[in-house]
Amino acid sequence: MRTRALVLALAAMLAARSGAQTPAAAPAAPPEPAVDVILPAPEARGTQPPAVSNARMLEDRTTRELLHSGFPARLHFRVELWEAKTLFDKLVTAVEWDVIVRYDPLARHYTVTRIAEKVTPLGTFAELKDAQEMVSRPFVPDIAPPTDHKRRYYYFASLTVEMLSVTDIDEVQRWLRGEGEPMVQGKQNAGTALGRGLQTLFTRMLGGQVRTYHARSAVFRP
Numbered sequence: 001m002r003t004r005a006l007v008l009a010l011a012a013m014l015a016a017r018s019g020a021q022t023p024a025a026a027p028a029a030p031p032e033p034a035v036d037v038i039l040p041a042p043e044a045r046g047t048q049p050p051a052v053s054n055a056r057m058l059e060d061r062t063t064r065e066l067l068h069s070g071f072p073a074r075l076h077f078r079v080e081l082w083e084a085k086t087l088f089d090k091l092v093t094a095v096e097w098d099v100i101v102r103y104d105p106l107a108r109h110y111t112v113t114r115i116a117e118k119v120t121p122l123g124t125f126a127e128l129k130d131a132q133e134m135v136s137r138p139f140v141p142d143i144a145p146p147t148d149h150k151r152r153y154y155y156f157a158s159l160t161v162e163m164l165s166v167t168d169i170d171e172v173q174r175w176l177r178g179e180g181e182p183m184v185q186g187k188q189n190a191g192t193a194l195g196r197g198l199q200t201l202f203t204r205m206l207g208g209q210v211r212t213y214h215a216r217s218a219v220f221r222p
Contacts, residue, residue: 033057035159037079037217038138046222049145050155051138052079054213057161058101058132062209066163067110067128072102076160079141084152084219092153095143100164101131117142146222155217162210 033056040048057075058064067073080094097116104111110131112122125131146153 030059031056033059033161033211033213035157035213035215037155037157037215039155039217039220042220045220046145046147046149049140049143050079050217051140052077052157053136053138054159055136056132057135057159058128060211063161063163064128067101067103068105070103070105071163072100074162074164075099075101075135076162077139077141078158079143080156081143081146082154082156083146084154092146093144095141097139097141099135101135103128114139149222152219152221154219157215158212159214160210160212 033054035052035054038051038053039045040050054075058067058073063073076096076098078094078096081092083090083092097114099122100113100115102111102113103109108126110125110128112125112131112134114120114122122134123131125134
């Protein structure tokens, strides 16, 4: 009996030592940035467009550093309505817009602005997390929903995140002062106009690479 008790005690000690030497589990990786298309209720899909949301777009370390160095972040959204067909799907319509996030090192605050059919200030924030929360809020774009209940459709969304170069900053400032009035009155799409004028080579050399995210809704009938 004594021998058996000694064996059991030794086994318990070895088990405890083995458990103490087991390496701790690695911490879970943080969630990745993402964009999402939110369909309206089924009965409203023929009269209401979807909402588009995103998450964690400003949490990248390089993005934060470039923001604090005076380079605004540009989030370019594009939502497309597609008709689902047997062989080749058909693009019906599309809409684009931008969200610009800037940091003012003197005032120590962030400003968020949406450029779509018009320039819309979304707020000034003391903390980056608050600016991120504003950027992430669902937005309903001005895209005409389908009305043919005999056909099947889906929405496809893309979001491109990049840091603006020094040249682009002047362009954004000009638009925000109202000097880009012809663009925001519908004569030219705001997102397209901004995209054509971008020269982001300098910020890419600093590490501000372009990041693109995609999302697709479920297929539905209006």
